[in-house]
Amino acid sequence: MQPINLTSALAAGKDLVAKVQTASGVDVKACYQCGKCSAGCPVAFAMDYTPRQVMRMLQLGLAEETIKSRAIWLCAQCETCSARCPRSLEPAKVMEALRIEAKRAGFEADDEIATFNEKFLRSVASNGRVFEAGLIVGYNMATVQPLKDAGVAPSMLAKGKLKLFPSKIRGRDVINRMFTKAEKMEADNK
Amino acid sequence: MRKVGVFVCHCGSNIAGTVDVEKVAQEAAKFPNVVFATDYKYMCSEPGQQVIKDAIKEHNLDRVVVASCSPRMHEPTFRRCIQTGGLNPYLLEMANIREHCSWVHPDKAKGTVKAIDLVRKAAAKVVKNEPLQKSSINITKRALVIGGGIAGIQVALDIADAGFPVTIVEKEPTIGGRMAQIDKTFPTLDCSACILTPKMVDAAQHPNIEIISYAEVDKVEGYVGNFDITIRKKARSVDMNKCTGCGTCWEKCPTKVDSEFDMQLGKRKAIYTPFPQAVPNKPVIDREHCLKFKTGKCGICEKVCPTGAVDFTMEDELITQQYGAIVVATGFDQFDHSVYGEYGYGKYPDVITGLHFERLVNASGPTMGKIKRPSDHKVPETVVFIKCVGSRDEAKGKTYCSRTCCMYTAKHATLMAEKVKGSKSYIFYMDVRTPGKGYEEFYKRTQGEYGAQYIRGRVSKVYPKGDKLVVRGEDSLLGRPVEIEADMVVLASAMVARSDAGDLARTLGISYDKDNFFTEAHPKLRPVETHTAGVFLAGACQGPKDIPDSVAQAGAAAAKAIGLLAKSQMETEATVSQVDESRCSGCLLCKSICPYKAIDVKIIAERVGGKTVERQVASVNKSLCQGCGACTVACRAGSLNLLGFTNEQILAEVEAVCL
Missing domain, CATH: 3.50.50.60 (FAD/NAD(P)-binding domain)
Incomplete structure (x- = not known):
């Protein structure tokens, strides 16, 4: 394992860490690395870096490694970490801020995650809410695994957990305005 | 015309780093009545003090201004200094150009201007200073220890061994505190009870120690050397003089209650001692759970008691006693998870x-x-x-x-x-x-x-x-x-601090921190004193502490209390309140407001229109007055004045800065 040159790492990562701190409102230096976030995280098992390690990397200026990580995309934003953090920090917000920075820098660790996010948002944009059946079919087709969830569909349909047709909400124009605004903000930021 | 000398301290670079001290001295020399001004690296040092003494002699100074740190730190030093230089110690004023200026202002130019203003103010005030004399009071040679855990017991033993009577007031039915609950002690693994209970017995048998258990401090009046303490002895329902601690009552008592001592893991009776080695080993009745108090039936304990010590009619008793010193050792609670x-x-x-x-x-x-x-x-x-x-x-x-x-x-x-x-x-x-x-x-x-x-x-x-x-x-x-x-x-x-720590702090007039731990007077140099003279701290009530640290701190607190009690008389402040009888209307608002009971009524005779008339005025007991100044604010006629901080002195300061 190569040693990390901390002097240059801190200097190189400074701007990105500052951006993440401003966007998330979290002072990453305040983290004392207890690991309570990672212990309670329901998806930590699948992460390449635990939430605590992500915080540590930011403390050391290794910001670019964090935005290239898979961990930030796996975070489900359940906010268990934020609720339990003894220093009242919010790792979930840091994860979110890192995702924004990752997207801006053109890093998306995983095509599947990017595809899912894209399909999810498109479903919300056209219906005003998620149409689950459409989302799953669209996602599975796009990722070339058409029959992945087919087995559970009948019983979910039977129990009314899944609908065959999308239910569209009223006031979709409001949702559209939100999307337009978000896209504009995104463009402005670039 | 007064002859004022101004001495500006560099405090190394503490002041000189942010304030142009030479310029302050130059400007000060131009103030009215100032005949001499100089600066020096460390005014509080031996040679620094010599500069002041020499200047007093050489320039025939009759007032001195030292511009340096907070008077909290070195006012006593410079008072002694000018006293040996031949002046009354109260002819000194200090301008705090460190805490109030150099430490808080990064800009040297602005800091210098402010420092000059602070010195101008002090120079204007000192002209109005008058020589003051201290008086003295007797000291009650008895100490009160609040809390009978290991810290309180150690304090009591140390003070009692020095020959002074001590009272331990303990909230629980027995002394012993948290250490009695603990099994082994680190790092030696010796049994906690085995090293604690001999001390508990020592305390109980010491001729100079009185233990009042199941009691709380209700009211504190007075001041250092002479505190009037009211202690509430909670109704024990057992006559301590008659009870022999035989234990028949708690054997027969039919009511089982979760034991606080055993952290609710075991049971005790409604009439109980918390643990077998309790001191005093005499029970109390827990009235909340006792059947006799709840339903009026039962009374078995009364029937089986061979000495007739059980008394259901007992009431809380208030006793008042005078103490010279108080040591607070109330311990800690455990955080509720x-x-x-x-x-x-x-x-x-x-x-x-x-x-x-x-x-x-x-x-x-x-x-x-x-x-x-x-x-x-x-x-x-x-x-x-x-x-x-x-x-x-x-x-x-x-x-x-x-x-x-x-x-x-x-x-x-x-x-x-x-x-x-x-x-x-x-x-x-x-x-x-x-x-x-x-x-x-x-x-x-x-x-x-x-x-x-x-x-x-x-x-x-x-x-x-x-x-x-x-x-x-x-x-x-x-x-x-x-x-x-x-x-x-x-x-x-x-x-964590005891849940009632804030209440006790207010009763005693001591300060406490954000977590309700009592605050020491200085975190390093006065660790067992409080800001209230005569009140000392020991053990975990001041902050989390283990047994060795609690015992060490208890010894320190005892030494401070003994130092106070060993004096035959105590000097009181010279900066006390003074009544201008000719202007006093005798409304006595000041009397009701004085926290130290230092103001009383006095009848004076006056000649009005050729006749002698008697009328009442306020009179200040100089020994009792602590110079807090509350009365001077309350006085409608402005007839009360605090020596050392008279209205004239304060106005001189205001004029110096604002006009």
């Missing part, structure tokens, strides 16, 4: 705290020293210890480190290994802090010889699974989540 949903809101019976564990492992505890978990009394094989519960947690607990938990958790793991062969202890920690004599070695033995598994990380969740508790944490050195299926979980709960 029910705020942690992730640890079960305090509802899982097998998630216990450190003090619970002490009772479970103690030979006279509810399980006779056999470690059994509370839910099903099974002997736990796998025990997880979680440190920093409530400590170092600003979100749900306290910001501070409780100091004792690292060591007592290591001790618990050691006792587990000794008592339950083949058991395994896992300890979740964030840091291991062992800064005491023999502490690090003890911790190493716990890891090595006793095989405790230390895991660096904070536990995120504890949840039941069958008859086990699953503990989830991250091994942060490995960077991977870990899980342990445990039989019992022990939380190293934080030490």
Whole structure:
């Protein structure tokens, strides 16, 4: 394992860490690395870096490694970490801020995650809410695994957990305005 | 015309770094009445003081201004200095150009202007200063110790050995405190009771010590040297003079109550002593649970008592006594972990705290020293210890480190290994802090010889699974989540201030911090004094502390109290309130407002229109007055004036700065 040159790492990562701190409102230096976030995280098992390690990397200026990580995309934003953090920090917000920075820098660790996010948002944009059946079919087709969830569909349909047709909400124009605004903000930021 | 000398201190670079001290001295020389001004590197040093003394002689000075640090620090120094220089010590004024100026202003130009203003103010005031004389009062040679834990007992023994009478007021029915609940003591593993109970007995048998248990301090009046203390002796329902402590009453009592001493893990009776070695070993009746008080029936204890000591009609008794010094040693409470949903809101019976564990492992505890978990009394094989519960947690607990938990958790793991062969202890920690004599070695033995598994990380969740508790944490050195299926979980709960600490602080007039621990007068140099003269601190009421530190602090507090009581007389402040009788209307608003009972009525005779008329005016007892100034504010006629801070002096300062 190569040693990390901390002097240059801190200097190189400074701007990105500052951006993440401003966007998330979290002072990453305040983290004392207890690991309570990672212990309670329901998806930590699948992460390449635990939430605590992500915080540590930011403390050391290794910001670019964090935005290239898979961990930030796996975070489900359940906010268990934020609720339990003894220093009242919010790792979930840091994860979110890192995702924004990752997207801006053109890093998306995983095509599947990017595809899912894209399909999810498109479903919300056209219906005003998620149409689950459409989302799953669209996602599975796009990722070339058409029959992945087919087995559970009948019983979910039977129990009314899944609908065959999308239910569209009223006031979709409001949702559209939100999307337009978000896209504009995104463009402005670039 | 007055002759004022101004002396500006550099305080090394503390002042000179941000204030142009030479310029301050040059400007000061131009102020009215100032005949001499100079600056020096350290005014408080021997040669610095010599500069002042020489100048007094050479320039025939009759007033002195020292521009340096806060008067809190060096006013006594410079008062002594000008006194040896031949002036009355009260002809000194200090301009605080350090705390009030150089330390808080980064800009040297602005800092210099402010420093000049502060000196101008002091020079204007000092012209109006008059020579003042101190008076003296007698000291009541008796000490009050509030709290009868190990700290309070040690304080009482030390003061009593020095020959002064001491009263211990203890809230519980017995002295002994937390140390009596503890099983073994780190790092030597000697039995806590074995080293504590002899001290309890020493205290009880000492001719100079009076123990008033089951009592609280109700009211504190007076001041250093002469506190008037009202003690509330709670209705014990047992006559202490008649009771022999034979124990027949609590054997026969039919009501069982969860024992506070055993952390609700065992039972006591409604008439009880908390533990067998209690001092005094005489019971109290818990009226909340006693059948006689609840239903009017029963009264068995009264019937079986061979000496007729049980008295259901007893009432709270108030006694008032005078004391010269007070030592507060009220100890600590344990943090309530029910705020942690992730640890079960305090509802899982097998998630216990450190003090619970002490009772479970103690030979006279509810399980006779056999470690059994509370839910099903099974002997736990796998025990997880979680440190920093409530400590170092600003979100749900306290910001501070409780100091004792690292060591007592290591001790618990050691006792587990000794008592339950083949058991395994896992300890979740964030840091291991062992800064005491023999502490690090003890911790190493716990890891090595006793095989405790230390895991660096904070536990995120504890949840039941069958008859086990699953503990989830991250091994942060490995960077991977870990899980342990445990039989019992022990939380190293934080030490927190007593829930009523704030009330007691207000009764005593002492200050307390954000966490309700009592505040010492100086964190380094006056660790056992409070800001209220004559009130001292010992033990964990001042902050988390282990037994060795509590005992050491108790000795220090005792030494301070003895130093006070050993004086035959005490000098009082010269800056006291003074009545201008010709202007006093005798309304006596000041009398009702004075916190030190220093103001009384006086009848004076006046000649009005050729006739002699008698009328009442206020009169200040100079020995009792503490110079707080409350009366001068209350006085409608402006006839009260605080010497050293007279209206004329204050106005001179205001004029110097504002005009």
